[in-house]
Amino acid sequence: MNIFAIGNGTLASQILLAATLWCIGLFFAAGQGPSEPKFAELLPKDTAQLDQQRALIEGVVKQRYGSSLTRTTKDLTVLQRLIDDSVFKKSQTYELQSLGVAFGDVLSSALTLHWVMITDEYGTDPTFRYKRTSVNVNALTMISKRVERGERVSLSELLRVTREQLTNADQKFR
Secondary structure (H helix, E strand, O other): OOOOOOOOHHHHEEEEEEHHHHHHHHHHHHHOOOOOOOOEEEOOHHHHHHHHHHHHHHHHHHHHOOOOOOOHHHHEEEEEEHHOOOOOEEEEEEEEHHHHHHHHHHHHHOEEEEEEEEEEEEEEEEEEEEOOOOOOOOOOHHHHHHHHOOOOOHHHHHHHHHHHHHHHHHHHOO
């Protein structure tokens, strides 16, 4: 005797089967954790997007302060000034992420990082990969997330902490 039988049992069986499969899926997914990120080199369209974001920040720097960016640590002062002067509001995510790209160029000049695309549980985005490890630094949102949370942002401190964390990671991978 089938205790789940309703009418001919077809609908109830389908519901029971669907619910069982859903629970099994949750059980197995819970044990897997997040999958390893996958890295790929930038495609021309990815490079063009980063260049467009750099150009946005370059234009603001030139217009407001009459200077240009060098993609080196020399840019820290003017990029910090953009933050301190609250040039971009919390709601201007694209502009803040563009500022992250410009800061990323500073990180790249000071550390062993290169732009790649990462695909992980959050989607596919540009990021920095440290050497050939799974360690990545998400410069794109490093500034925007902090500004959106109302935190004070110190680019020289972010550079210092990133350098320190990469040094620790380097020792871990040896």
